[in-house]
Amino acid sequence: MFADVVPYLRCPICADDLAVAEKALRCPAGHAFDIARQGYANxxxxxxHLGTADTPEMVAARADFLGGGHFAPLAELVAERAAALDPGEGCVLDAGAGTGHYLAAVLDRLPGRPGVALDISKHALRRAARAHPRIGALAWDVWRPLPVRTGAVAVLIDVFAPRSGTEFHRVLRPDGALIVVTPAPYHLGELIERLGLLSVDERKADRVADSVGERFAPTGAWSLDLPLSLTHADVASLVAMGPSARHTEPGILRERIAALAEPVKVTAAFEVRAFDVRPES
Ligand SMILES: C[S@@+](CC[C@H](N)C(=O)[O-])C[C@H]1O[C@@H](n2cnc3c(N)ncnc32)[C@H](O)[C@@H]1O
Ligand SMILES: [Zn+2]
Incomplete structure (x- = not known):
């Protein structure tokens, strides 16, 4: 797991190479980073700043919901695009990987290739570390310079997670690809009003373009609408894994979910965008 991944990493303190030492990743200058019992390296x-880290409850809800296969066509689409755009060499990086669900799907399509899962939530990383034998899971803040070598990444995926255009550009190979997934404006529209959830920013598409900016050239965009038929328990997990979990009082939410007619018909709607790396001007 880490043995395959370390050639693509660099020390976050001095940017030198990292190697696997006993229960740690270590650079020649002696900076050492523990590998937790649960399999991720810190x-x-x-x-x-752990403010945006997914909480244990959010991670458990995400694992339950994704485990139910409801978003399987999204994982399939991301993996298919990644395989089509892969330059054939380099690792796969998932920024804000969560439970590692999408990275595992991509690695299944790219035999033998290593995957790096970055997330700031240790609860998510415990799952990501086990999501696929070729994943090396690292606790890291995507807003800081990434502990990844320049030009090491073949395909970088970012699924509903923070994006850092400058660093994504640095770590990607010149022939690599960036794949960004965001919710479409009408994502879970049927539930927004009835449950009092946060709605998706209408300008999300512009914000993706702004955040990766002039360093990337768009090469494709795909919309995916998934009509879902859910139980109350599914709806509870779906809400608990998203941003509304932090903003809605649990008791009120439970009552509102219980009042919905089962099965609950909901449309999950996603936008998948691919970008080429532009040469530095
Ligand atoms: C909405 S979840 C998406 C997780 C995963 N990509 C998925 O779709 O299943 C956002 C993830 O980004 C992580 N995250 C938030 N802020 C972060 C940061 N600054 N650096 C790294 N990860 C971060 C959260 O802990 C969470 O796992
Ligand atoms: Zn170092």
Missing amino acids: LLTGKA
Whole structure:
């Protein structure tokens, strides 16, 4: 797992190579990062801002919901695009990987290739570390310079997670590809009003383009609408894994979900965008 991944990584403190030492990743200068019992390595040094990290409850809800296969066509589409755009060499990087669900689907399509899962939530990383034998899971903050070598990444996927255009550009190979997934404006539209959820920003598409900006050239965009038929328990997991989980009082939410007619008909709607790396001007 880490043995395959370390050639693509760099020390987050001095940017030198990392190697697997006993229960740690270590650079020649002696900076060492523990590999947790649960299989992920903690590269975060100093005070991390964990405010946006998924909580244990969010991660458990995400694992339950994704495990039910409801978003399988999205994983399939991301994996298919990744395989089509893969330059044939380099690792796959998932920024804000969560449970590693999408990275595992991509690695299944790219035999023998290593995958790096970055997330700031240790609860998510415990799952990501087990999601696929070729995943190396690292605790890291995507807003900091990535602990990944320049030009090491063949395909970088970012699924509903923070995006750092400058660093994504640095770590990608010149012939690599960036794949970004965001919710479409009408994602879960049927539930937004009835459950009082946060709605998707109408300008999300512009914001994706802004965030990756002039460093990337768009090469394709695919919309995916999934009509879902859900139980109350599925709806509860779906809400609990998303941003509304932090903003809605659990008791009120439970009552509102119980009042929905079962099965609950909902449309999940996604936008998948691919980008080529532009040469540095
Ligand atoms: C909406 S979840 C998506 C997870 C996964 N990509 C998926 O779709 O299943 C966003 C993820 O980004 C992680 N995250 C949030 N802020 C982050 C940061 N600054 N650096 C790294 N990961 C971050 C959260 O912990 C969470 O796992
Ligand atoms: Zn170092």
